[in-house]
Amino acid sequence: MSCRAAPWGRPSAPRGRPFPASARLHSPFGGMNSWKNPVLKNSWRIGDVPAMFGLPSGLFRCMASNGSGDAGFSRPQSIDEAPMPLYPWPDKQRPRVCILGGGFGGLYTALRLESLVWPGNNKPQVMLVDQSDRFVFKPMLYELLSGEVDVWEIAPYFTELLKNTSVQFVKDSVKLLRPSDHLRREPGVSCTGGIVHLESGTVVEYDWLVLALGAEAKIDVVPGSAEYALPFTTLEHALKVESELKMLERGRFGKKSPPIQVAIVGLGYSGVELAATISERLKNTGTVKAINFQTTICPNAPPGNREAALKVLESQNIQLFLGYSVNCIREVYASEDSGSMVADAKEAGGGYKKLVLELQAAQRGLQSQVLEADLVLWTVGSQSQILRLQPPDAPYVIPLNGRGQVETEETLQVKGHPRTFAIGDSAALRDPSGKFLPANAQVAFQQADFAGWNLWAAINDRPLLPFRFQNLGEMMTLGRNDAAITANFIEGLTLEGPIGHAARKLVYCLRMPTDEHRVKVGISWFAKGAVDSLASLQTAVASALSPPTTPTTAPPTAADAATNRCAMDPDSEVAFDFPPYLCQYKSGRVHRPGGDAIAPAGTDPLTGVVSKDIHAGPARARVYLPPDASAAAAPGRLPVVVYFHGGGFVVGSPARPSTHAYLNDLVARSGAVGVSVYYRLAPEHALPAAYDDGWAAVRWVLAGGDGADPWLRDHADLSRVFLSGCSAGANIAHNMAVRAAAPGAVPEGAAVRGLMAVHPYFTGKEPVGAEAAFGPDVREFMDRTWRFVFPGSLGLDDPNVNPFVTDEARAAVAGIPCERVLVCVAEDDVLLKERGLWYARELKASGYAGEIELFESKGVGHAFQFDQLGSGEGVKLQERLVEFIKK
Numbered sequence: 001m002s003c004r005a006a007p008w009g010r011p012s013a014p015r016g017r018p019f020p021a022s023a024r025l026h027s028p029f030g031g032m033n034s035w036k037n038p039v040l041k042n043s044w045r046i047g048d049v050p051a052m053f054g055l056p057s058g059l060f061r062c063m064a065s066n067g068s069g070d071a072g073f074s075r076p077q078s079i080d081e082a083p084m085p086l087y088p089w090p091d092k093q094r095p096r097v098c099i100l101g102g103g104f105g106g107l108y109t110a111l112r113l114e115s116l117v118w119p120g121n122n123k124p125q126v127m128l129v130d131q132s133d134r135f136v137f138k139p140m141l142y143e144l145l146s147g148e149v150d151v152w153e154i155a156p157y158f159t160e161l162l163k164n165t166s167v168q169f170v171k172d173s174v175k176l177l178r179p180s181d182h183l184r185r186e187p188g189v190s191c192t193g194g195i196v197h198l199e200s201g202t203v204v205e206y207d208w209l210v211l212a213l214g215a216e217a218k219i220d221v222v223p224g225s226a227e228y229a230l231p232f233t234t235l236e237h238a239l240k241v242e243s244e245l246k247m248l249e250r251g252r253f254g255k256k257s258p259p260i261q262v263a264i265v266g267l268g269y270s271g272v273e274l275a276a277t278i279s280e281r282l283k284n285t286g287t288v289k290a291i292n293f294q295t296t297i298c299p300n301a302p303p304g305n306r307e308a309a310l311k312v313l314e315s316q317n318i319q320l321f322l323g324y325s326v327n328c329i330r331e332v333y334a335s336e337d338s339g340s341m342v343a344d345a346k347e348a349g350g351g352y353k354k355l356v357l358e359l360q361a362a363q364r365g366l367q368s369q370v371l372e373a374d375l376v377l378w379t380v381g382s383q384s385q386i387l388r389l390q391p392p393d394a395p396y397v398i399p400l401n402g403r404g405q406v407e408t409e410e411t412l413q414v415k416g417h418p419r420t421f422a423i424g425d426s427a428a429l430r431d432p433s434g435k436f437l438p439a440n441a442q443v444a445f446q447q448a449d450f451a452g453w454n455l456w457a458a459i460n461d462r463p464l465l466p467f468r469f470q471n472l473g474e475m476m477t478l479g480r481n482d483a484a485i486t487a488n489f490i491e492g493l494t495l496e497g498p499i500g501h502a503a504r505k506l507v508y509c510l511r512m513p514t515d516e517h518r519v520k521v522g523i524s525w526f527a528k529g530a531v532d533s534l535a536s537l538q539t540a541v542a543s544a545l546s547p548p549t550t551p552t553t554a555p556p557t558a559a560d561a562a563t564n565r566c567a568m569d570p571d572s573e574v575a576f577d578f579p580p581y582l583c584q585y586k587s588g589r590v591h592r593p594g595g596d597a598i599a600p601a602g603t604d605p606l607t608g609v610v611s612k613d614i615h616a617g618p619a620r621a622r623v624y625l626p627p628d629a630s631a632a633a634a635p636g637r638l639p640v641v642v643y644f645h646g647g648g649f650v651v652g653s654p655a656r657p658s659t660h661a662y663l664n665d666l667v668a669r670s671g672a673v674g675v676s677v678y679y680r681l682a683p684e685h686a687l688p689a690a691y692d693d694g695w696a697a698v699r700w701v702l703a704g705g706d707g708a709d710p711w712l713r714d715h716a717d718l719s720r721v722f723l724s725g726c727s728a729g730a731n732i733a734h735n736m737a738v739r740a741a742a743p744g745a746v747p748e749g750a751a752v753r754g755l756m757a758v759h760p761y762f763t764g765k766e767p768v769g770a771e772a773a774f775g776p777d778v779r780e781f782m783d784r785t786w787r788f789v790f791p792g793s794l795g796l797d798d799p800n801v802n803p804f805v806t807d808e809a810r811a812a813v814a815g816i817p818c819e820r821v822l823v824c825v826a827e828d829d830v831l832l833k834e835r836g837l838w839y840a841r842e843l844k845a846s847g848y849a850g851e852i853e854l855f856e857s858k859g860v861g862h863a864f865q866f867d868q869l870g871s872g873e874g875v876k877l878q879e880r881l882v883e884f885i886k887k
C-alpha cells in the first residue's frame with residue numbers, strides 16, 4: 001500500500017492511543033469500500049491531480065485508501081472533466097494544519113501554533129479559512145451601537161493580524177467536510193486527515209483539522225421571526241441594527257413623532273446587554289420592550305451580575321415582559337392621521353410600517369399581550385452548521401450531539417477522529433461533573449490554547465493534555481459607562497458601574513488577538529478617555545484588595561484620607577478637590593475623572609450638520625454648517641452662534657461627545673453657523689486665559705473668519721452674531737458681550753445681536769434669594785473654586801463672576817451691545833438657578849436698554865440638556881433658543 005510517510009516521523013494517531021472503537025462504529029464504511037464522493041467522483045483521476053499541483057502521488061493514494069484497499073475516492077467516472085483546484089500547500093514535507101473558522105477558537109489556535117517552538121522540520125503549515133475577511137471580537141459588538149468603539153478596533157482584518165506570521169489566510173466558505181482520519185489504517189503508517197471543500201471550488205487536503213466554525217443565529221423560530229426580526233451575532237448583524245436605529249432616529253429628528261419602539265426577544269446575556277445599550281442610546285426618544293420566557297433575566301448568570309443588570313434595566317426606559325413567549329411577528333401599517341393599524345399599506349393611506357408581536361403567557365396568571373415595535377431584535381437560540389457540512393452519503397461521519405455540536409474527547413479531538421480537533425461554539429464537551437461547557441468566548445479562547453498545544457503534542461509524538469475549563473468569571477456591558485463583572489478568583493467580588501465598565505474594557509483590550517492590535521486598540525481607547533476609567537479602576541481594585549482596617553473610634557476626616565493616600569503614593573495627595581470635575585494632587589498632577597472622550601468633527605449622521613476644527617485667529621474652534629447651507633439660504637444669510645461650553649472653566653471641550661451632539665442639534669434646528677470655541681482650561685491656564693481665547697475667537701468671527709474661512713466667508717451674516725454658552729460657558733459669553741461694548745471692539749458691518757446665557761455661572765459674597773438657605777460651606781466652596789480657576793482675582797467680588805458688584809461693573813454690563821438677552825434657568829438647579837434669575841433682574845435694573853427674556857425648564861437640573869437632548873424639556877429649551885436666534 002502506498003501511503004504518505006509521515007514526514008515528521010510519527011504514527012498517524014497519538015502513540016498509545018489506538019483508534020477508539022467508536023471511530024469504527026461511526027465510520028459509514030465499516031471497512032467496506034462503500035462511499036462515493038459526489039463532488040470529486042467525476043473530477044479527479046488519482047495520479048493526475050498530484051502531478052498537476054506538483055504533489056507526490058502517494059499522498060493521494062493514501063487518501064483514497066482505507067484498510068480495505070480503496071475506500072477513499074471512488075475512481076472517477078469520467079476522466080475528461082476539469083479537475084477541482086487543489087489548495088497548493090507551499091511545502092510538501094511539513095505537516096498541514098487546516099483551521100476552519102477564524103473566531104476566538106480558530107484564530108487563537110493559529111496564533112498559538114505560531115508561538116510554539118517546533119523541533120526540526122516539524123513546524124506545520126497553517127491555513128486559516130474564514131468566510132469573512134475580519135476577525136470579530138463579538139463581546140464588544142454592542143459598543144458599535146453605543147458608539148464607544150470603531151469597527152477596526154473590534155473587527156480587524158485577518159491579513160493585518162496575521163501579517164507577521166506564517167499563517168496563510170484564505171477567505172472562503174466551508175461547504176463540505178470529508179474526514180478520513182476515522183478509517184482503519186495499518187500500524188506505523190500515516191495518512192492524511194481528510195479533505196475540505198470550499199465554496200469557491202477549492203479542495204483542501206490536510207493532515208490535521210481544527211473545526212472552529214462557531215454557531216449561527218437561529219431565527220426561523222416562530223411565524224414572522226425570520227422575516228421581520230434581526231439577529232445580533234455577527235458584525236454584519238450589528239451594522240444592520242445600527243443602520244436601522246439610525247434610520248429610525250433620523251426619521252424622528254426635529255419632528256413631534258411617537259417614541260421609537262425596540263423589542264428585544266430573549267433576556268439572556270445578549271438580550272440584557274442589547275436592552276441596556278439601546279435604551280441608553282435612545283434616552284427619552286424611545287422605549288425598549290424586552291421579552292423573556294423565564295420570569296427572571298440571565299438565569300445562568302452569577303447572582304451579582306444578575307442583580308446589577310436588573311438594577312440597570314429597571315432604572316432605564318425598559319419595559320420587561322417576563323414569563324412570555326413570542327407567538328408570531330406581523331407587519332402592519334399605521335395610518336398617519338389616526339395612528340390605527342391595518343394590514344394593508346393602501347388602507348392606511350400611505351402610513352408608516354410597524355411590527356406587531358403577539359405574546360403568549362408562558363406562566364400561569366399572565367394575560368397574553370400584543371406589542372408594537374419599529375424594530376425587533378431576536379437573541380434566542382443558536383445552531384451549529386456542522387450537520388449540513390457532513391457528506392450527504394455519510395451524514396453521521398462526524399459525531400454530533402442533539403444541538404448539532406461536535407462531540408469531542410477531553411483532548412478536544414473529535415470522537416473517533418484523532419486528527420480532527422473541535423473547539424468553541426461548534427463543539428460539545430462536558431466538564432468533569434457532566435455538564436456541557438458553556439458556548440462562550442472564554443471557553444473558546446482557553447480551548448484554542450489547548451488545541452494549539454495538543455496539535456504540537458500530536459505532531460511531535462508527545463502525550464496530549466485533557467482540557468480543563470477555568471471559569472474566570474463573567475462580564476456584561478450595561479451601557480456606555482456601566483458593566484457588571486463577577487470574578488471567580490475573588491469570591492463575592494462584583495464590579496459594577498464605571499469601574500466594572502473600565503475593568504471589562506481593560507480585560508478585553510488584553511484579550512485582543514495580537515500584541516500590535518492590542519497596542520493600537522489600547523492607544524485608541526486611551527485617547528477616547530479610557531485612561532481616567534482605568535485610573536478609577538486602579539483605585540477601586542486597590543481598595544477592594546487592601547486588607548480591612550481596624551475601625552477607629554472617630555470617623556476618618558478628609559485630611560486623614562489624604563494622609564493615608566499619601567502614605568500609599570506621594571503622587572496621590574490631594575491639593576485641591578473640585579468635584580465632580582477635577583482633583584489636583586500636590587505633585588501638580590491634575591486628574592479629570594470624567595475623561596476626555598472625543599467626538600471627531602465631520603458629518604453628523606443624525607442631522608446632516610458638517611463640522612471641522614480650525615484655527616480661529618489665535619484661538620481654535622469647531623465650526624458647524626447646517627445641512628444644505630448653500631441651497632437653503634442666499635450667500636451670507638445665516639446667523640452665527642458663537643458657543644462656549646461649560647465645565648467650571650476646568651473641564652470640557654467642543655469635541656466632548658455631548659457638547660458636539662448638542663451643537664449639531666442646535667445648528668440643525670436653527671440653521672445658524674455654529675462656532676464652538678476651544679478655550680484653555682484652569683488650573684493649567686488660569687483665568688483670564690479662557691476669556692482671552694474666547695475673545696480672540698469672537699473677534700475672528702466678527703471679522704468674517706479673516707476672510708479666509710469659506711464657511712464664514714460664504715454663509716455668515718455678521719450682523720446677526722449671537723453669543724451663547726452654558727454654565728461657565730454662559731459666564732464667558734456674558735464677559736464677551738461686555739468686551740464687545742468697548743469702543744471699536746466690533747468691526748464695521750458686524751453686530752452682536754443677542755446673548756443666550758443658559759444656566760449661567762455667577763456668584764457673589766452676598767447671597768441672593770434662596771441662596772440665603774445655603775450654609776457657609778457652599779459659599780466657601782464657591783469662593784475656593786473661583787480663586788482656584790482665577791487665582792489673581794478679587795474673589796467673589798470679581799466683576800467677571802459678580803457682574804453687578806460695583807457701579808462701574810453695573811455700568812459696563814448695562815452697555816453690552818446686544819439687542820436682546822435670553823436667560824435660561826432650570827427649576828432644579830439648586831446651586832445656580834437663583835443667580836440666573838438674579839442676573840436677569842439686575843440686568844434690567846442696570847439700565848440695559850435691550851430686551852430681556854427669561855425661560856425656565858421644569859423639573860430638570862443644571863445643564864440637563866446634554867444628557868436629555870431629546871427629552872421634552874430638552875427639545876423645549878432648544879426650540880426656545882432657536883426662536884430667539886430666528887426672531
Ligand SMILES: Cc1cc2nc3c(=O)[nH]c(=O)nc-3n(C[C@H](O)[C@H](O)[C@H](O)COP(=O)(O)OP(=O)(O)OC[C@H]3O[C@@H](n4cnc5c(N)ncnc54)[C@H](O)[C@@H]3O)c2cc1C
Binds near residue numbers: 174232425426442
Ligand atoms: C453579541 C455577542 C456577544 C457575546 N458576548 C460574550 C461575552 O461577553 N463573553 C463571552 O464569553 N462570550 C460572548 N459571546 C459568545 C462568544 O462570542 C462566542 O462563544 C465565541 O465567539 C465562540 O468562538 P468560536 O471560535 O467558537 O466562534 P466564533 O467566534 O463565532 O467564530 C466562528 C468563525 O467561523 C466563521 N465561519 C462560520 N461559518 C463558516 C463557514 N461555513 N465557512 C467559513 N467560515 C465560517 C465565522 O465567520 C467566524 O469568524 C458573545 C456572542 C455574541 C454574538
